[in-house]
Amino acid sequence: xxxxxxxxxxxxxxxxxxxxxxxxxxxxxxxxxxxxxxxxxxxxxxxxxxxxxxxxxxxxxxxxxxxxxxxxxx
Numbered sequence: 001x002x003x004x005x006x007x008x009x010x011x012x013x014x015x016x017x018x019x020x021x022x023x024x025x026x027x028x029x030x031x032x033x034x035x036x037x038x039x040x041x042x043x044x045x046x047x048x049x050x051x052x053x054x055x056x057x058x059x060x061x062x063x064x065x066x067x068x069x070x071x072x073x074x
Contacts, residue, residue: 010046018046023059025066 021027029040048056
């Protein structure tokens with residue numbers, strides 16, 4: 001089921017699921033978009049707001065390195 005969250009607030013469960021998906025190396029931003037209807041930028045904002053600054057920096061670094069190796073993933 002595809003959910004549209006363009007103007008709707010997320011539940012804590014939704015946020016937790018989005019964070020888990022974003023942290024998984026095998027889930028692309030496109031897959032998150034298909035399930036939740038949100039952009040890569042919105043995923044980044046959710047991550048920045050809901051995890052520690054240090055965790056966010058490490059996640060972004062890992063995502064950037066991973067994307068250089070596999071363009072169709074994050």
